[in-house]
Amino acid sequence: VPQNILNKSEKITEEFPLILTTGRIRDQWHTRTKTGKVNRLTTHIPSPYLEMNKIDAIEREINDGDIVDIYNKRGIVKVKAKLNFNIKKGVVFLPMHWGKVKGNDFGRANNLTNNLIDPVSKEPDFKYAAVQVLKHKKEKEKICVIGAGAAAYRFVQTYRAHNLKDDLLVFSKEDDPFYNRVLLPEYVSEDLTWEQLQKLKKGEIEKLRIELHSGVQITTVNSEEKFIIDSNGGKHSFDILIMATGSSAFVPKDVPLHLPGRFTMRTKVDADNLRTYLKNTELPEKEQHVVIVGGGLLGLELAASLKKKNINITIVQRAPRLMERQLDRVASTLLAENVQERGIQIYFDNEVSTVFEDEITSNKLSISLKTGKIITANAIVYAIGTLPNIELAKISNLKYSRGVIVNQYLQTSNPDIFALGEIAEFENSLYGITSAAEQQANSAAKFILGDLSSIYKGSVLMNILKFEDLDLCSIGMVNTPKNDPSYEEIILKDVTQHFYKKCIVRNDLLVGAILMGDKNEFAEFKRFIEDKIELSEKRTELLRGKSSTIPVLGKLVCSCSQVGEGNLIEVINKGCNDFNELCSKTGAGLGCGSCKPEINEILLKPNNRRYEK
Ligand SMILES: Cc1cc2nc3c(=O)[nH]c(=O)nc-3n(C[C@H](O)[C@H](O)[C@H](O)COP(=O)(O)OP(=O)(O)OC[C@H]3O[C@@H](n4cnc5c(N)ncnc54)[C@H](O)[C@@H]3O)c2cc1C
Incomplete structure (x- = not known):
């Protein structure tokens, strides 16, 4: 029993008016040396935070989720604020589990605690320190973004959601910025109008306060003196530069793309050119013939779209099967059957050797294949891969290999220059997916805004084939390495119905999946694979569950996961008002992501929010 109390803890002062207490959270222990390795536990609370009473927060103009600086004479911590009335006014709580993360101690509680110990028990005084907490302030900066594709779009959206002050300049080589590139096949087939592909509706550029330069290419980047030069000769200084220049379609060097009838499919201009060319043949659609070189995702989606218009389609595929990198043999075979049933001819193990204009008939090509076969067609589209546009990075002395090399914050070898999207090479990987x-864009935007916990850890490769009447996707690994018993496969197959599902498991983790026939498990499997969540008892339930096909309600919004407007409204009406939660609950927006602006619009529509939390 203590005989007397001698409180030597430091007193709060005007300068440091809040009591900081530190401690544990439910799913972590000590400095996460063990619990940090169990991903299931990390999904509970993934990063350090400061719990604060709402009154203290209002006095400091701090909103829930804002980055705050917690500081005293000993040091500083920068984490997100979590506001509630559970914690007493005047007291703030910081979990003590995060030491250094990737060499950075932004969330380490002991930056702030003092060295005082109880003279008798030697217990350290970690539960009591005087601090001040203020909203993290950054100087006004000028940010230039090169490119107006998927990465740039997400970057400006995320950035502007938290910062209206900085200058944002966007340069787009294409005349048409910010559109859904992934939907170009549907635009070519006229299933979708140009308006349906545009991500920014009228007036939104102004709302986002972007200075947009459309049809303007950046030709020079001076990384030392921090300026860029555009194709009109304009010079623009920057504090931060975002390079998001995407890829170009790969075509063999000897292909004369400038000659009539030869196309690639990367931009709106490419799509318009093909549409106009086919119209100008003045042939009825059922007499038109297009040869598509490449049996990957893009080639197949374009083939299916054009076939819907009754145009004759031939696919020339170098590999012995379709989507050979994204599917295993079984799925490729079933897919080929499905494609052929649509009336599309496929030549496997074959390549185009020459393409000549027909001397007598205009708009006609004579295409000879390596095997000697000669095909007569009106047009040929090359869909055989892409090359990242890294020329600017090369001339500006940034480190590059196949892509521009970036770290966990998407910074290039110059910390003020970031590379995002198809040009970014992270830990030897390049990703060609939206x-x-x-x-990457989300991570970089949050990091620049001051959130040091916004660390990019790489992405999981994911492919969703957008065929109207065939569900097919793959996530992560699709083939197990030979002679490695540590991998297990769980397979469900119904060949005549083109139904095939496969999971690959290793060390209690789901590392890959193929879903053909229905994609009901897509959202769940994606989460397990991306977050590397231990399967535990779920292992024995994989693919055993009853397929619960929820019908599409209302207008289709997400074609990847087959989610309609009605499905989204249903979840919103049950109380969901968070964008990410809405996506994860419905599965919408988790595939190619092109429907995200529409999902957000539905979420924000006042009529849809009958129930507010
Ligand atoms: C037809 C098609 C279908 C696809 N389907 C899918 C799919 O189903 N799922 C999926 O995940 N992915 C799909 N993709 C790939 C997806 O579109 C890309 O992964 C994604 O767009 C990459 O985003 P990004 O911002 O890196 O590049 P992009 O979206 O290509 O944007 C880059 C932009 O930068 C511009 N630019 C380049 N250099 C300069 C410069 N010097 N100055 C100014 N501007 C410049 C380019 O003109 C372009 O507009 C598809 C692609 C195509 C073409």
Whole structure:
């Protein structure tokens, strides 16, 4: 029993008026040396935060989720604020589990605690320190963004959601900025109008306060003196530069793309050119013939779109099967059957060797294949891969390999220059998918805004084939390495119904999945694979569950996950008012991500928010 109390803890002062207490959270222990390795536990609370009473926050103009600086004479911590009335006014709480994260101690509680110990028990006084908490303030900066594609779009959206002060300048080589590139096949087939592809509706550029330079290419980047030069000779200084220049379609060097009838499919101009060319043949659609080189995702989606218009389609595929990198043999075979049933001809193990104009008939090409086969067609579209546009990075002395090399914050070898999307090479990987571009853009935007916990850890490769009447996707690994018993496969197959599902498991983690026939498990499997969540008892339930096909309600919003406007409104009406939660509950926006602006619009529509939390 203590005989007397001698409180030597430091007193709060005008300068440091809040009591900081530190401690544990439910799912972590000590400095996470063990619990930090269990991803299931990390999903509970993934990063350090400061719990604060709402009154203290209002007095400091701090909103929930804002980055705050917690400081005293000993040091500083910068984390997100979590506001509530549970914690007493005048007291703030910081979990003690995060030491250094990737060499950075932004969330370390002991930057702030003092060295005082109880003279008898030697217990340290970690539960009591005087601090001040203020909203993190950054100097006004000028940010230039090169490119107006998927990565740039997500970057400006995330950035502006938290910062209206900084200058944002966007330069787009294309005359048409910010559109859904992934939907170009549907635009070519006239299933979708140009308006339906545009991500920014009228007036939104002004709302986002972007200085947009459309049809303007950046030709020079001076990374030392921090300025860029555009194709009109304009010079623009920058504090931060975002490079998001995407890729170009790859075509063999000897292909004369400037000659009539030869196309690629990367931009609106490419799509318009093909549309106009086919119209100018003046042939009825059922007499038109297009050869598509490449049996990957893009080639197949374009083939299916044009076939819907009754145009004759031939695919020339170098590999012995379709989507050979994104599917295993079984799925490729079933897919090929499905494609052929649509009346599309496929030549496997074949390549185009020459393409000549027909001497007699205009708009006619004579295409000879390596095997000697000669095909007569009106047009040929090359869909055989992409090359990242890294020329600017090369001339500005940034480190590059296949792409521009970036760190966990998407910084290039110059910390004021970031590379996002298809040009970014992170830990030897390049990602040619929208979801990776968006994840990177989110991470970089939050980091620049001051959130040091916004660390990019790489993306999981994901492919969703957008065929109207066939559900097919793959996530992560699709083939197990030979002779490695640590991998297990769980397979469900119904060949005649083109139904095939496969999971690959290793060390209690789901590392890959193929879903053909329905994609009901897509959202769940994506989360397990992306977050590397231990399966535990879920392992014995994989693919055992009853398929619960929820019908599409109302207008289709997400074609990847087959989610309608009605499905979204249903979840919103149950109380969901958070964008990410809405996506994860419905599965919408988790595929190519092109429907995200529409989901957000539905979420923000006042009529849809009958129930507010
Ligand atoms: C037809 C098609 C279908 C696709 N389908 C899917 C799909 O189903 N799922 C999926 O995940 N992904 C799909 N993709 C890939 C997806 O579109 C890309 O991964 C994504 O757009 C990459 O975003 P990004 O911002 O890196 O590049 P992009 O979206 O390509 O944007 C880059 C922009 O930068 C501009 N630019 C380049 N250099 C300069 C310069 N010097 N100055 C100014 N501007 C410049 C380019 O003109 C372009 O507008 C598809 C792509 C195509 C073409």
